[in-house]
Amino acid sequence: MSPLPCWAPPATIGWTDGLIAAVAALYDEPDGKENAVSKRIVFTGGSGKAGRHVIPYLVERGHKVLNVDLVPLPLDGVNTLNADLTQSGEVFNALSMHFDFGGLDTGAGPAPVDAVVHFAAVPRILLRPDNTTFQANVVSTYNVIEAAVKLGIRKVIIASSETTYGVCFAEGDKDYHSFPLDEDYDVDPMDSYGLSKVVNEKTARAFAMRSGADIYALRIGNVVEPHEYANFPGFLADPLSRKRNAWSYIDARDLGQIVHLCVEKDGLGFSVFNAVNDEITANEPTAEFLAKWAPNTPQRRPLEGFEAPMSNRRIREVLGFREEHNWRKYVSKAPAL
Numbered sequence: 146m147s148p149l150p151c152w153a154p155p156a157t158i159g160w161t162d163g164l165i166a167a168v169a170a171l172y173d174e175p176d177g178k179e180n181a182v183s184k185r186i187v188f189t190g191g192s193g194k195a196g197r198h199v200i201p202y203l204v205e206r207g208h209k210v211l212n213v214d215l216v217p218l219p220l221d222g223v224n225t226l227n228a229d230l231t232q233s234g235e236v237f238n239a240l241s242m243h244f245d246f247g248g249l250d251t252g253a254g255p256a257p258v259d260a261v262v263h264f265a266a267v268p269r270i271l272l273r274p275d276n277t278t279f280q281a282n283v284v285s286t287y288n289v290i291e292a293a294v295k296l297g298i299r300k301v302i303i304a305s306s307e308t309t310y311g312v313c314f315a316e317g318d319k320d321y322h323s324f325p326l327d328e329d330y331d332v333d334p335m336d337s338y339g340l341s342k343v344v345n346e347k348t349a350r351a352f353a354m355r356s357g358a359d360i361y362a363l364r365i366g367n368v369v370e371p372h373e374y375a376n377f378p379g380f381l382a383d384p385l386s387r388k389r390n391a392w393s394y395i396d397a398r399d400l401g402q403i404v405h406l407c408v409e410k411d412g413l414g415f416s417v418f419n420a421v422n423d424e425i426t427a428n429e430p431t432a433e434f435l436a437k438w439a440p441n442t443p444q445r446r447p448l449e450g451f452e453a454p455m456s457n458r459r460i461r462e463v464l465g466f467r468e469e470h471n472w473r474k475y476v477s478k479a480p481a482l
């Protein structure tokens with residue numbers, strides 16, 4: 146009999162193996178809009194660059210989302226609750242409220258939350274003073290995870306970052322230790338933002354250990370919105386311009402798929418995932434390209450074809466990620482392979 150991911154049919158209704166396989170295929174679709182299990186998700190920072198693509202992806206797959214942000218997200222069917230996540234009291238409230246007026250209809254009070262996706266942050270250095278960036282990101286993440294766990298929410302997904310790999314916001318020209326950059330790398334940022342993300346991963350690990358909840362940290366690569374593929378010819382012409390991003394990226398819509406897969410995948414406890422697309426942003430195979438442009442950095446294993454230097458093997462193997470938005474689809478000057 147075919148394995149079913151979420152449920153098993155009652156033995157009495159005469160399901161055939163073929164029927165079961167057909168239904169299971171709907172559930173197995175990694176980014177299938179047919180997903181029938183609607184979850185209630187609180188999404189923080191959903192009005193920002195990444196969230197405004199990820200929230201629609203989740204809504205299209207049947208999930209009910211409350212956005213918690215300091216500024217609104219103009220999206221039908223998604224209420225934005227204005228709350229400051231650096232304030233613990235506001236966070237506890239935000240995670241235990243009605244999502245919208247529809248919640249009043251049951252008369253039973255706010256329904257439970259299935260998952261929290263925490264994207265709100267000061268998203269890089271040089272926007273706020275360094276200490277404010279560190280403090281805001283560390284405190285808001287602590288508040289969100291603590292409130293979620295203490296309110297009994299069993300799934301939290303937080304936005305970590307490529308900057309944990311230490312080169313993105315480094316002083317001067319720093320080399321990576323080795324390629325590929327994978328989740329076991331000894332992360333060592335020297336800047337306040339990257340450091341805040343390392344601390345957030347430790348916070349996530351501590352609460353997962355304490356509570357048994359699933360808390361997944363996504364080391365998100367440079368987020369690319371559809372209109373930003375116009376920048377890629379410039380990247381290709383100046384290879385060193387992308388060293389700080391490890392010549393890797395994540396399409397904002399594919400990030401939606403990754404978050405959706407994390408919402409669906411239970412039982413991993415604390416887990417770190419690189420969240421990037423499959424391929425290097427270059428026209429040369431990765432091993433040769435890196436030998437030329439990162440000559441001081443050893444390659445720990447044979448790099449396959451055009452694989453991204455920041456490896457996404459784990460999201461493909463553990464979550465079933467299948468990219469839909471390879472940059473070559475959108476960059477007309479990229480020579481055919």
Ligand SMILES: NC(=O)c1ccc[n+]([C@@H]2O[C@H](COP(=O)([O-])OP(=O)(O)OC[C@H]3O[C@@H](n4cnc5c(N)ncnc54)[C@H](O)[C@@H]3O)[C@@H](O)[C@H]2O)c1
Nearest residue numbers: 190193194195214215229230264265266268304365367368
């Ligand atoms: N954009 C990237 O390339 C990139 C790369 C790696 C990781 N990340 C991470 O992904 C997440 C999303 O990034 P983004 O580019 O969408 O950032 P963004 O700045 O566009 O969006 C962040 C949102 O968080 C909200 N916010 C900030 N502080 C808040 C607070 N105290 N309370 C409530 N809301 C608050 C902001 O209003 C904003 O809408 C962030 O955690 C960021 O650090 C982004």
